[in-house]
Amino acid sequence: MDLPPVIPELGGDPLLDRLAGFLKERKIVESGTLIVLAAATLHAVAARNFRRVDHWEVLPGGWLPPPVPGKGTEAGEPVGNLIEALEGGGWKSVGKARSFSAKLSDQSGCRVDFTVRRVHRERRHALTLELWGNWTPESVKDIEGSVKTRLPIAQSTMTKFQYA
Numbered sequence: 141m142d143l144p145p146v147i148p149e150l151g152g153d154p155l156l157d158r159l160a161g162f163l164k165e166r167k168i169v170e171s172g173t174l175i176v177l178a179a180a181t182l183h184a185v186a187a188r189n190f191r192r193v194d195h196w197e198v199l200p201g202g203w204l205p206p207p208v209p210g211k212g213t214e215a216g217e218p219v220g221n222l223i224e225a226l227e228g229g230g231w232k233s234v235g236k237a238r239s240f241s242a243k244l245s246d247q248s249g250c251r252v253d254f255t256v257r258r259v260h261r262e263r264r265h266a267l268t269l270e271l272w273g274n275w276t277p278e279s280v281k282d283i284e285g286s287v288k289t290r291l292p293i294a295q296s297t298m299t300k301f302q303y304a
Contacts, residue, residue: 141266141267141268141269141287141291141293141294141295141296141297142264142266142293142294142295142296143177143264143265143266143267143291143292143293143294144264144292144294153183153219155179155183155217155219155220155223156176156179156180156183156219158223159175159176159179159219159222159223159226160176173265174237174238174239174240174256174257174258174265175222175226175234175237175240177240177256177265177267177291178222178240178242178256179219179222180290180291181242181254181256181267181287181290181291182218182219182222182242182244183218183219183290184283184286184287184289184290184291185218185244185252185254185283185286185287186217186218186219186244187286188246188252188279188282188283188286189246189247190218190244190245190246190250190251190252191217191218191244191246192244192245192246193206193207193218193221193242193243193244194243194244194245194251195241195242195243196222196225196240196241196242196243197240197241198233198234198237198239198240198241199237199238199239199241200233200236200237200238201233201234201236201237202233204222204225204226204233204234205225205228205229206225207221207224207225218242218244238257238258238260239255239256239257239258240255240256240257241253241254241255241256242254248273248274249273249274250271250272250273250274250275251271251272251273252269252270252271252272252283253269253270253272254267254268254269254270255267255268264294267287267291267293269283269284269287271283280298284296
């Protein structure tokens with residue numbers, strides 16, 4: 141998915157507003173948009189029940205502290221887990237990040253892997269979603285629709301699929 145070079149509206153979501161405030165406090169400007177886009181994507185996939193964060197990292201920078209299951213006020217909410225990871229020192233690796241990757245799973249054995257990355261020459265961002273497990277055409281459209289309601293999508297292309 142190609143994203144236009146605009147910052148998405150956060151829509152008044154308390155967690156996303158809290159994240160934006162945290163990024164401003166730490167003066168994370170250049171990578172701030174990247175993290176806001178990553179948080180919006182986390183929010184979108186969580187809306188489709190992909191709430192368990194199996195892994196996440198920024199490049200360059202490496203892994204972010206993993207969420208502690210059942211800990212915190214927003215336990216089970218990936219955006220809340222991201223805020224806790226950043227507040228716990230993960231923000232230091234985010235300042236120079238060019239991409240954010242995460243792997244999230246649901247309770248049925250399906251997984252969503254995504255990467256949000258800056259496309260430097262074009263001064264925009266791109267989002268790649270990889271869906272693993274048993275998916276129907278309807279569930280693929282559901283996840284795509286969830287992302288589209290939270291992020292401005294300029295263009296979306298399915299590049300590969302395989303049926304079992």
